[in-house]
Amino acid sequence: MIPDRFEYVAPSSVAEAVGLLQRYGAEAKVLAGGHSLIPLMKLRLASPRYLVDINRIRGLAQLQEDDGTLGVGALTRHADLETSELIRSRYPLLADAARVIADPLVRNMGTLAGSLAHADPAGDWGAAMLAVRAQVVATGPRRDRTIPIDEFFVDTFTTTLGPDEIVSEIRVPKPSPRSGGAYLKVERKVGDFAIAAVGTYVVLDEKGACRQVGIGLCNVGATSLRAKRAEETLRGRVPDEKAIADAARAASEECDPASDLRGPAEYKRDLVRVLIGRALRRAVQRAKGGA
Amino acid sequence: MVISHALGARIKRREDPRLITGRAIYVDDLNFAGMVHVAIVRSPHAHATIRSIDTTAARRAPGVVAVWTGEDVKARCGPLPVGPRIKEMKAPKRFPLVIDGVVRHVGDPVAAVVATTMDAARDASDLVEVDYEPLPSVQDPEAALEPGAPILHQDLGTNVCFRMTYGGGNVEEAFAGADVVVKTRIVQQRLIPAAMETRGVVAQYKGGELTVWTSTQIPHVVKTTLAETVRLPEHEIHVIAPEVGGGFGSKLDVYGEEGLVAALALALGRPVKWIESRRENFIATIHGRGQIDYVELAAHHDGTVAGLRVRAIADLGAYSQLLTPGVPTNTGLMCCGCYRIPNAHAEVIGVFTNRTPTDAYRGAGRPEATFLIERAMDLLAAELKMDPVEVRRKNFIPPAAFPYKTPTGAVYDSGNYERALDKALERADYRALRDEQAKLRKQGRYLGIGIATYVEITGLGAVAGLSGGNWESATVRVEPTGKVTVLTGTSPHGQGEETTFAQIVSDRLGVPVEDVVVLHGDTRAVPHGVGTFGSRTTPVGGSAVYVAAEKVKDKAVQIAAHLLEAAPADISTDGARFTVRGSPERSVEFKDVARMAYKAYKLPAGMEPGLDVTHFFVPKERVFPFGTHLCVVEVDPDTGEVTFRRYIAVDDCGNILNPLLVAGQIHGGIVQGLAQAIYEGVTYDDEGQLLTGTFAEYVVPQATDVPAFELDHTVTPSPHNPLGAKGVGEAGTIGATPAVVNAILDALAPFGVKDLQMPITPRRVWEALEGNSASR
Structure with a gap:
């Protein structure tokens, strides 16, 4: 239950985080909520050399509607969705899903974006996002890329995200009438x-x-x-x-x-x-x- | 016994503030200068010969101080205990590490890496290269009995550790003359005790004394055993069980790691620490249950049971641990349950398999016994189209029959089984529940009502491996200021005796509960004792406290009489003050008596100074709590999910010392019992690899997964101890499993489902209904 050695880095901006990913490539893993990654590391099923902790980056925890979509930030926790009045009143599918993810301890830390990036088929958000046709915003060294959720999952634990890209936001279409x-x-x-x-x-x-x-x-x-x-x-x-x-x-x-x-x-x-x-x-x- | 202001009171646990504010000290909280850490290399194979072990790379790794293999252990350590010696038992020796070159289960310890940090030890453990030659393994205990099965212990020449039979009457005749016979095969799946705190050991050899801090239920037994294992005189060994974060029987053992860490501390001259990881806890700490029971029950048309036949095959795992054979033999002893069964025969066979050893786990053989008879009674009720309640009522041992000796040899002390059953039925409004069930069935909803009436056995300990008997020690010491220190040989680890034992003393001496402190778990501080297990702490250990307090009181009265120049018979006391009867002005306070007790010249001629009594209590017999559990579930036949609707438990543990603590024990017990029914189960693959090796796969329920409990009780005091108390630590577990399973099968009766293997997970319900799809 003791992970392998790793270096811990905590960038203060998305650009800096992307820079670290560019430098370390496949040897780095992004740490958001950590509730999938840390257990894997403790069992030594994952042994990244570098852990890029994005939790100190400001402005990544949004949960708001604009321009026809709901924006969910990279650090928006499951519990944020679970307790949001906006989600409860307008996004019943998301409200249902947020309530049944793991347990309250995990929901306080885990993130929607991290869950999608981890691409575990057992993750609840994947199915929920497919149903509502969400889009994944990936930030890399060049400009942001918007990936339709249908083109995001490749295989178990594998996505179309590049090694130097971070999921910076999830966009969910606003609910239509009826x-x-x-x-x-x-x-x-x-x-x-x-x-x-x-x-x-x-x-x-x-x-x-x-x-x-x-x-x-x-x-x-x-x-x-x-x-x-x-x-x-x-x-x-x-x-x-x-x-x-x-x-x-x-x-x-x-x-x-x-x-x-x-x-x-x-x-x-x-x-x-x-x-x-x-x-x-x-x-x-x-x-x-x-x- | 009189239930006074102190005994029987709802006093909150005095141990809780330190536990819930994080101030309690567990083994892993201990850190000493120069301490080194151990990581253990364990077998990845269920059965293999070790060709060679290369420790070169590990020894060269940063921070590594030592690497030990079986060879090092062989030179330094004696064997560990292998269970109570029962007739014709064949048990192999076991040592802190494998010393005979054969590993026998995944997790068998092969080497130990010692380093200056835990991380360094863990990293270096990957560098120990063990060359294994895999051997054929045997996983299933029935397969292990077959001719030609791989033999675990070649020198024994068999996988059979022991065979025991219990019974009396004429079973053959009873079955021949019976109107109906019901049969079932029950798989008591293995369970992982999963205490919140894993095991851990710290040892230090200093000033000619070996001190061992270990997360154990039995510090005194560890001390005595270590004397042999590390070859040190027993009086140079000091064992401390600091705060222990749960045991459930899994720390009722002397484990190799306790000997290993102690031996390392002696050899290295440095403090040594080993903390078991959760992963290790799943493969290297004992498992519970693990039994296959063939049950046949013969009865007459009116529901009267004529005979019972049981064949229990116990999966012991790879070795016999401290009490391993004592678990399934409990099943043989207790298989008649609450019923007058004139003819019974039980055969119990203990079998070695290439799996983690099994041993006592909350209930230890009694849950298996209760389950098999309670399932059989429901099958009989279904066969005879009788209500399960009536079948039980018809066969109960009547209150006038106690003490009652079962044909299997148990002597039940006292009981009134029908009273507990009636109370549960009344509380549940049983008739209304049956009506609701009938109504819902018409709507395609499946309600199930399950009943289990149990009797179990507590105050165990009369086994050879454990200091020779079912006794317990206590010291009650009144300090010169009138405050009281209690020392107990038991070793509570969450049960709450720091509170209840103080209540006993308060009740006897009249001092406030706050004036009593209870110490335990330190072999240098308390008299030699036995420990905490088998629901024995209160009936046996509490009785020791009771008698010691009585003796203190007698002496205090004599001292008071002397001070007041009166005869002891003329002294009355409310605890705080001793008064000469009829002369209220002639009185002396308890605290003054305490002070005088330590002034030799103030005492009657010939009286020893001090107000300090140690008593070793030996109960006349074991005691038998009982009760009725009633569970109501709803089963979703489409998804297979089981939802709890109600859970009613009426338990009888004799006199109740503290209702809050009894309720806590029942709550926790029920959770572990219903966990076996629908959540928990160890799964191995055919190669002996544990598939349920983490909490992600081994399903331990949380608070949200269990129903609210409706508790009630009856009180039938035991005649065998002055408290009139029976243990209650395991009763919930024993009652819950059959109550839940009976409820689920009652719900599924319309589908013709008669039996389901535990844990009854959604998939098992679905599979059973698929098999009966014609009826859907």
Whole structure:
């Protein structure tokens, strides 16, 4: 439980942090909340030579709406989202997700940006961000780059982020009228990684049909997954029981879970089906103004 | 015993302020000048021969002071204890490091690296090169019994450590004449005790004395054992259990590391520290449970049980530790539960496997016994289409039958099982719950009601490995100023006896609780004792305090009578003051009596000075707490999730010394019991690698994962000790596991699910229902 030797550096600006990443390359890791990185280091599963602590950089903890998006800073903690009135009133999917990430101790430190950059398929934010079509702002040596979330995850623990880039902000589209979302998770105990979890986001048109559908899946594949076929199944249809069941079935077929201590793949597939059904019903209810 | 203002009072734990403000001193808080640190190299294989160990690189690493292997240990250390000697038991010797060139479980200690810092020791431990030749391993205790199975200890020639049988009556006849027989196979999965503080040892040899600070439940046993292990006269060894952050049985042992660190301190002449990492705690500290039970229960149509047959196969792991065989044998002894079962037979087989050794873990054999009989009673109820309550009621040992001897040989001291059951049913409003269950089922919701009625055994300790018997020591010393110091041979580590023992003394002597301090865990400060385990501290250790306080009081009365020139029989006291009966003006204060007790010339002729009594208490028999736990769950058949709706526990631990502390013990106990039911379970792969090796994979519940508890009690005093008390440290654990499992299976009864393997995680529920998909 004692990590390997490492050098600790604490830059005071994003530019300085990027400079350090340029200098140390793959030997450096960015430290934000540290609740994935530090345990890996203690088990010596990760042994970075340099730890670039961004916690002293000012201005990275924002959580506010402007220009049609919600901006979530690189140092905005899970607990900030969990307790934000803005999130509670306007972003039900995010509010649901923030409440079920790990436990309060982790939520006080861990960050949304760090969770995405870590790219653990068991991370709840990946599925949530896929459902709402978020964008990742990467700051590197040149100008900022905006990466659609669909192009962000490459593989387990691997993203399209460059070795000299830092996730400086996450941008979530503002909710449309008649929209609703939900996030549901089944876990072995509070604080556990999901056996499976799902995020759903729907925008209804005036006739009550689904104009827009977003479905993200957690811990049922090598990366956080978007259930594209399930989304297509539902798009344009009135989300009645039949349509929801079709979408749920499609999601359970397109996910790709592995059998492990949490359960066999067939169970996880079935859980995705059950959870998608429940989460879509809740999202639709919310889109119609329900709680 | 009279429950006075002090005994039976809801007094807050006096130990808590220092614990919750971070002022308590644990082993890892100790630091001495020149101290060196140990990192242990452990086997990554479940079974392998060590071809060679190359320590050259490790020795050259920065800060390294020494590197020891089995060869160094062989030259310096004797063996460690291997359990109470039971009949025809075959147990291999064990030493601080592997000395015979064979590792037998992942985590078996192979070498020790000592360095000036903990980091340096840890880094250098990676440089010890061990060349292993892997051997076939055996993981499953039933497979280990098969002919041709890999043998762990070649010199024993078998994997069977022992076979014991318990029973009486005529079981064959009972089964032949029975109307129904129910059968089940129960897997008591291994559990990791997971105390908040891992183990740790600091040793220092100075001025001709070896001082060992260790996170243990049994400092006196460690002292006696170390004398042999490090070959030092016992009176030159001083063992201290400082604050101990939980044990649950996992620190009821003498571990190799205690001998190793002590031997290193002697050899190096420097203070030595070893702190177990959490990762090591999972593989190198004992596991609990680990039993496979074949159970058959025979009964008549009216629900009367005729006979019980049990075959228990205990997975001992790679070695027999201090009490290992004593755990499954408890299962054999207690398998009849609360019921009058005239014919019973239990066979208990202890088997070595290539896994971490098992030993006592909260309940130690009684949870297994209670679980098997309580599951069998529910299966019988289902078979006969009777209410589980009625089957139990029909077979309870009636109150008039105590003391009651079971066919397996246990002698229950006192009990009223029906009273506890009735209280639980009333509190739960059992009939209304059954009505609600029926109503919800029609809506496709699955409520389950589970009942467990348990009897267990406390005040254990009559085993050969532990200083020879079930006794405990206490000193009650009234200081010349009237303040009281209590020394106990027990070693509380969270149970709260600094509070309850002070209450006992306050009750007997009349002094305020605040005037009593209770010391423990230091072999130089307190008389030789046994320790804290098996729910024995209050019934045995508390009784020692009680009797010592009584003797102090008798002497104080004699001194007061002498000072007041009256006969002792004429002295009355409220504790604070001694008065001559009928002459209220002739009185003397307690603190003046205390002062005079130390002035020899003020005492009656021939009386020794001092007001200081040591008593070694030997109970007549062990004592048997009991109770009823009732759990209500709802199961989501689509996700497999179990949600607790209610949890009612009615426990009877005899007289209650402090209701707050009893409730605390029951709460913690229930959490660990329900954890076994639905959360916790050790998983190994076929190669003996621990798959649940971190808290990310081994699921220990948190406060949010458990229900609110509704507690109540009945009081049936024990006749075997002056407190009338029975231990309560393990009762919650014993009652909870079957109550929860019975509730889940009751919920799933409409699906035809009769048995589920623990822990009943969402996937296991889902799998069981998939198998019954026809009924969905």
